[in-house]
Amino acid sequence: MMKKVYLFLISCLGLMLMPDMQLYAQEESAQKPAYITVTTLHWNMDKEDFDMDKWKAMEKEYFDKVTAKNEHIIGSGVYLHRFTPDNRELISVTVYPSWEAIDKSGARDGELVKEGWPDEQARKAFFDDRNSYYSDFHSDEIYAPMDNVKPLTSPGEKILLVRRSQLKFPQDGSYDEFNKAHTDYVNNVFKKNDLVKGYYPVMHAWGADRREMVEAFYVDSMDDLDKMFEKNNELFMAKWNTDELREEMQAMATKYFTGVHGDYIYTMVPELRK
Template identity: 55%
Template sequence: MKTINQLFSVIATVLILFCTITISAQDETPQGPQYVSVTTMHWNMDMKDFKMDEWKAIEKEYLDKVTKKNEHIMGAGFYLHNISSDNTELIYVQAYPNWNAIDLAAKRNGELAKEAWPNEDERKAFFQKQNAYYSSMHSDEIYATMPNVKNLTDVKEGMIVYVRTSHFAFPKDGSNKEFMDTFNEYTQNVTHKNEYIKGYYPMSHAYGSDGTQFVEAYYLNSLADMDKMFDKDGELFNAHWKDEAAKKAMNDKGGKYFTGVHGDAVYSVVPELRK
């Protein structure tokens, strides 16, 4: 992947830190989720007879009987390792309308589970079967959703999510206005116009291990579309900022909000396990 095209993409990530509180306060009638929980789970590598279809069937049963009926969960889905530092990991994501809904959703899950499996022995047997697929080790992060989402409208088999985790700097000369103006300009003229990006979800740290984190999730139809996405970002960037002075000004404004450190990962979408 080309470094300069990655830099163009990074500009969108670095222009959000200072506008987060302002946007949340001004948006009194949010249309989408306000918080997202991300649980990094791990397969039970000691399981002798692992079958992917059986795992999907178990999670589909839970999805239909519990998650889809939980009014406090706006969306949910599983994402499987494709390119990341740990091939045992899978990611479970849930989206909520507000902070209180996180706790309410957990309580409601318990109620719905009792309704779905009223017999205690049967309920216990189901959860033992479900939990057998996973290691006891997991980690959790909660992120605040950001403006300029490009909503995913169609989930296809073979779709992937490219996840970029960046880290914010805290420049003394930064401002909400500069931050927001530049972020809006970039996403509207590059990210939202890139036909290879089927969905775009920016999120910033709300609760977890690293307060500087900023996570972008790009939904693409296939792994082959990743390089096409970066190439198209470059084309769109050059089309909007036509002269070198404009390009430099944009890069300079974006660069001061960003440490230069980022991580990349790719996960496969599981279409049948989505709310």
């Protein structure tokens, strides 16, 4: 059991809240992700004529006419509940190159909507139908992306594991300390694990809990999710191959993290990924 504790704790190390250091790195290129918005939506459970195929076709039409053409959005995705506390939820993720792009993208969406549905009556009918699939309630969070990404490059539907953890803020902590540990871990575990098709660590920027950090793992299937953990553990034990090295890593992780975390599993909608 102890080696699995090591695996979980050290996988989080790169995500201590150090916003000035991280955001400066993101500003070097306008095309690099600077902010990620996550909107949690909920299905309208009272909709009697709910049709998943129709919903997907409508969202694909909106994606093709609006999201895909919006130059202020550099990435996006939609993910459906698989194993989460609320079966009604789905999440929409949007990636922006700057804070200004968030505001500009909203205005651009409005322009593209009118271009895509020039007839006002037809436009209203489409969006009334589209909106009928969702409840009125939604919530938003904004995150800042971290370094040490393993980009998702393989095509097709994916399983997304989202791990949310709580940070500590030690007085004697340093950016160099935790960033080195995270870089070492990602390079020697996630990037060497072929089952991890994509890995994206992010940290809280604006939202309900400043302690929150999030890691997103993409795999091909639920079977691969179990195998991913096993392979991660093998790679970790091979790299940190003595009790002394593992104890050093455990001490580092305990310094920066409370040990509290939650796991959420979603299914990607590949047709809606930019």
